[in-house]
Amino acid sequence: MITDAELAEAFPALQNYTVTSAPTPRYNCIAWAAGDHRRWWWPPDSDTPEAYWPPGVRRDCTLEAFIAAYRTVGFTPCASGEHEPGYVKVAIYVNADGRPEHAARQVETGKWTSKLGQEMDIEHELLELEGPAYGRVGQFLRKPIGPPRLTRMHRTTKAARRSRRGK
């Protein structure tokens, strides 16, 4: 079990946080921010089974590759982490070399939710996780909150239903 001292050492600015899950290695911060709590997302060096990475996305540890990965689930770059009604936002933290280390997702209250490696989820202020472990926020992304978009199959089904009703 992680101690407050260990948390404080890794995240010196972390003060106002709430633990929202038990520790688990089943998913990581990148997956959690994307809305996936079943897999560990990371660009793999090879065909290792350790990590999932969206098909077709560059498998390198660059901000561009991470932005492309989040595009596959509907996120696009935006200018800030200010809370915008109607949008969910993701912040990507990068280290001094500009390489992604962490991602957090904004919740309705304007606070952020993060999965800490193989440890627990917490709710926190955005800048509280900046520091030696995760670096600083280097990119914001957003996607509209709304009804799920209809897939081709759904559209076909609705069209068929309308057609049947017409007959």
Place this chain on the structure above:
Amino acid sequence: MKLRSETSRAQPSYSDWLQSRVLGRQRVDLHASTEIAFTPNLSWSFRGTGSSNFTTVTAPSGARRIDPSAPAASPVESNIEKLRFTPDDPVRSRFRELVEEWHRACRFSSSVTARVQHPAYRAIVALGRPVLPYLLEEMIARPNHWSSALIAITGTNPVPPAARGSLDEVAASWRSWAAERGLL
């Protein structure tokens, strides 16, 4: 524990004996008071302290003694190999130390690259085949990023591409692989 030679065949050293075993498809847990005798046909016998009779277990056709000096990347091919768990096994103790060190060092990291390249992780891989039963046990009991180590040690990857990133499915693949080879 004493080793008793009953054959002119080259005998394994005590450390070899600790690290490897040929037990057919049986698991026999031995204690420090058990006396062991190897025989030429790769069978072996044992008896407990105070017992006058040896119980002999004969390895089935095709059995071979695991060679601890074999390269770590060599595949474990035989389904009759058994590696024994012993509370005082130095490999197990070292493995537990390294696992704890790895957990402490990588607990907040999402980078799979950093996790599998951490010195403690590489040290686990360097333990080679003797660590295999402990690694499988850990993977099945507490799924984590042990696949790279298992692949490096066994030379095989039983995880289907569709399971990538899902540690439960990855662990299930390794459980099946180990069960098919009688390693569980």
